[in-house]
Amino acid sequence: MNGATKVGAYVLGLAAVFGGALGVGKVVGPIGDTAAETSHTATGDSHGADHATAGPAAPGGAGEVPGGLQVSAAGYTLVPGTDVVEPGETADFRFSVIGPDGRPVTRFTPQHEKRLHFIVVRRDLSGFQHLHPQEKGDGVWSVPLTLPEAGEYRAFADFAPEGASGMTLGMDLSAPGDYRPEPLAAPVRTATVDGYTVSLAGDLAPGRTSRLTLSVSKGGKPVTDLEPYLGAYGHLVALRDGDLAYLHVHPDGEPGDGRTAAGPGITFFTEVPSAGAYRLFLDFKHGGTVRTAEFTATAGGAVVPESGPAATDDPAPDKSPGKSSDKSSGESPAGEDSSESPSPEASHNPDDHTH
Numbered sequence: 001m002n003g004a005t006k007v008g009a010y011v012l013g014l015a016a017v018f019g020g021a022l023g024v025g026k027v028v029g030p031i032g033d034t035a036a037e038t039s040h041t042a043t044g045d046s047h048g049a050d051h052a053t054a055g056p057a058a059p060g061g062a063g064e065v066p067g068g069l070q071v072s073a074a075g076y077t078l079v080p081g082t083d084v085v086e087p088g089e090t091a092d093f094r095f096s097v098i099g100p101d102g103r104p105v106t107r108f109t110p111q112h113e114k115r116l117h118f119i120v121v122r123r124d125l126s127g128f129q130h131l132h133p134q135e136k137g138d139g140v141w142s143v144p145l146t147l148p149e150a151g152e153y154r155a156f157a158d159f160a161p162e163g164a165s166g167m168t169l170g171m172d173l174s175a176p177g178d179y180r181p182e183p184l185a186a187p188v189r190t191a192t193v194d195g196y197t198v199s200l201a202g203d204l205a206p207g208r209t210s211r212l213t214l215s216v217s218k219g220g221k222p223v224t225d226l227e228p229y230l231g232a233y234g235h236l237v238a239l240r241d242g243d244l245a246y247l248h249v250h251p252d253g254e255p256g257d258g259r260t261a262a263g264p265g266i267t268f269f270t271e272v273p274s275a276g277a278y279r280l281f282l283d284f285k286h287g288g289t290v291r292t293a294e295f296t297a298t299a300g301g302a303v304v305p306e307s308g309p310a311a312t313d314d315p316a317p318d319k320s321p322g323k324s325s326d327k328s329s330g331e332s333p334a335g336e337d338s339s340e341s342p343s344p345e346a347s348h349n350p351d352d353h354t355h
């Protein structure tokens with residue numbers, strides 16, 4: 001009838017083709033299709049030396065976009081079958097990566113022994129999961145996914161299409177229901193998981209590479225027989241507080257290279273793009289089990305934001321009447337004391353990094 005209707009019909013037609021090609025229910029247009037051509041050539045294979053983050057600029061350059069912030073970059077788009085998952089239920093979660101030609105990508109260059117790594121975390125940085133979906137054919141990836149509690153989640157696909165640079169695309173997932181965000185833990189040097197203690201040495205520095213060493217011990221004894229997991233003794237993912245920018249972190253050395261010990265220390269080189277607070281997730285394998293140790297670390301003198309709700313006119317926090325009864329994990333009073341609870345075995349003073 002009029003122009004708008006025509007455009008609408010055209011978009012619908014495109015969507016039908018697109019959705020049909022995908023075999024998934026979600027309808028998404030070819031985002032950034034034209035821009036993709038140019039940026040794709042610009043970032044192409046010739047660059048090769050580094051695992052570039054998704055985005056047109058080299059690490060450290062002006063205008064650099066860290067990985068994970070975009071659902072579409074350099075011509076590649078992440079398309080989920082659904083973006084809603086009921087909390088507490090295991091879903092067969094499916095998605096595809098659509099390439100610059102508008103078709104699902106089926107050829108990937110393995111990185112760390114996998115063609116695609118899938119990271120899921122709630123937006124408050126809790127509930128980290130590192131999963132490895134299977135490709136079911138035609139570029140459709142499938143993974144059993146449980147979002148344990150309600151909230152807004154971020155999912156990251158970390159992959160390298162054959163002939164292109166490695167990239168990380170991110171998408172939002174929702175688990176409907178009441179959601180009470182957990183405050184970001186204060187920076188500490190020691191984390192415990194399943195009877196293991198992991199201590200962190202080194203500091204993040206905005207805009208330049210810093211060396212981090214994470215040392216694993218159990219029962220007070222250094223662990224010197226870490227097991228290779230995905231070709232390394234540890235895998236480290238760093239997410240920026242505030243926007244969940246996803247950072248590639250490269251381990252220094254690998255099992256069997258003649259110089260890399262199987263613990264207790266695992267060394268990484270990482271460059272964070274800005275001052276700020278980051279949550280670090282270390283996956284390591286010992287005794288046949290993969291565990292994740294988590295840390296908050298800051299760069300550039302950043303301070304972890306206050307964990308409580310924003311101030312209101314009522315200055316008396318003690319008599320807040322609406323406290324929910326489901327706070328089973330115990331109240332941690334805001335302020336200095338909260339940093340003590342997560343690390344009873346701390347060998348470093350958790351106050352080292354406060355002023």
Ligand SMILES: [Cu+2]
Nearest residue numbers: 114117118131
């Ligand atoms: Cu992985």
